[in-house]
Every structure is written in C-alpha cells, then in structure tokens.
Amino acid sequence: STLETHIEAVVSTQSTGEIEDTLFCGPCFFEKHGERCAKCGLAITGNAIEALGNTYHPEHFTCTRCDVRFTSGFNVDEGKPYCQKCYGELYMPRCGGCGGIIDGMTQWISALDKEWHNNCFTCSVCLCSLGGDKFYQREGKQLCEKHARTAACA
Numbered sequence: 001s002t003l004e005t006h007i008e009a010v011v012s013t014q015s016t017g018e019i020e021d022t023l024f025c026g027p028c029f030f031e032k033h034g035e036r037c038a039k040c041g042l043a044i045t046g047n048a049i050e051a052l053g054n055t056y057h058p059e060h061f062t063c064t065r066c067d068v069r070f071t072s073g074f075n076v077d078e079g080k081p082y083c084q085k086c087y088g089e090l091y092m093p094r095c096g097g098c099g100g101i102i103d104g105m106t107q108w109i110s111a112l113d114k115e116w117h118n119n120c121f122t123c124s125v126c127l128c129s130l131g132g133d134k135f136y137q138r139e140g141k142q143l144c145e146k147h148a149r150t151a152a153c154a
Contacts, residue, residue, distance in 0.1 A: 052079060065090065095120050111135070112142060123147055 035044045038054035039061075049061045062069050063083040075087035082090065088101040095102055097120025102108045109116045109131055118131035124141035136148030 052076065052081060097121060112137060112140075125150075 035048060035055045036042065037044055037048075037057045037060050039056055042057075044055060044057055047058050049056045049058050051061060059069060061081070063074070063086050064080040065082060065086040068083050070081070070083065074081045074083060075091075076082070077087070077091055088103055092101045092103055093108075093115040094100065095108075095117045096112070096114030097116050100117065102115050102117060107118045109118060109121045111121060116131075119129060121130045121135075121142065122128060123130060123135075123144040125143060125147040128144050130142055130144060134145060136143045136145065138148060
C-alpha cells in the first residue's frame with residue numbers, strides 16, 4: 001500500500017522533511033517541495049548542479065546543441081550553455097584562408113574584411129607569409145611587395 005511505501009521510505013532512508021507541521025518521507029518531500037531540474041522538470045533528490053540561475057540533475061546539464069555532458073568548462077550565449085566545440089562552430093570567426101575556427105588562443109590578423117590565422121594570411125601568388133608584414137591588395141587578392149610590383153607593371 002502507499003502508506004507502507006512511505007513508512008518503508010522513512011525507515012530505510014531515515015530521511016524526512018517537515019513543513020508547516022506536516023511530516024514527509026524523503027521522496028515525498030522532494031517531490032512536493034524540492035528543487036526541480038530545469039531540463040526534465042523532475043524533482044532532484046541527489047546531487048545537483050546549479051548553473052546559469054537554474055538547477056539540474058548532473059546528467060542533464062548538457063550542451064544546448066549536441067547534448068554532451070560537460071566535463072570541464074562551458075561557454076554561454078543568450079543564457080544557454082554550449083560545449084567548446086559547438087560554441088566555436090556557432091560563434092567564433094572563421095579564417096579567410098583555411099576556413100577553420102579562430103579561437104581565443106590563436107594569433108590572428110584582421111585584413112581585407114576577414115579574419116585570418118597568422119600562417120594562413122599569405123601572398124596569393126607565392127604563398128609567402130604576410131603576417132605582420134606589409135601587404136598589398138590587387139583585384140581582391142593579397143600580395144607581397146614583390147608580386148604587387150609585378151602586377152603593377154603588367
């Protein structure tokens with residue numbers, strides 16, 4: 001019966017809660033008055049994670065996009081948590097040369113209305129690095145000084 005279940009819960013867990021002179025077994029207390037997981041809506045009776053103003057079952061605090069559990073840090077956009085990979089794919093700039101993500105740990109250059117990894121910003125003709133050096137633009141392409149002069153003479 002339900003009463004036997006409640007008595008068994010109180011005896012076996014020795015966990016009770018009291019609100020306004022009403023005694024609850026542990027499961028009923030959590031169900032009626034406990035924190036609820038922001039993802040699944042169920043009562044949290046064990047470990048919990050508090051983040052971004054919400055409380056979650058540990059297995060439910062996951063990336064908004066790929067649903068992977070966070071094992072270390074996470075990034076936030078518009079109040080939603082993202083794993084490093086998804087955040088990079090969605091919000092970080094892309095290199096004008098290789099198309100790869102430019103993250104906060106990468107040295108990069110902003111030129112020709114694009115962002116570039118330092119080693120991807122090269123002369124369109126000879127592919128020598130233009131990172132940190134003077135460069136020239138001709139017909140939408142970046143050129144080293146040598147090839148800019150050659151193009152000017154043609």
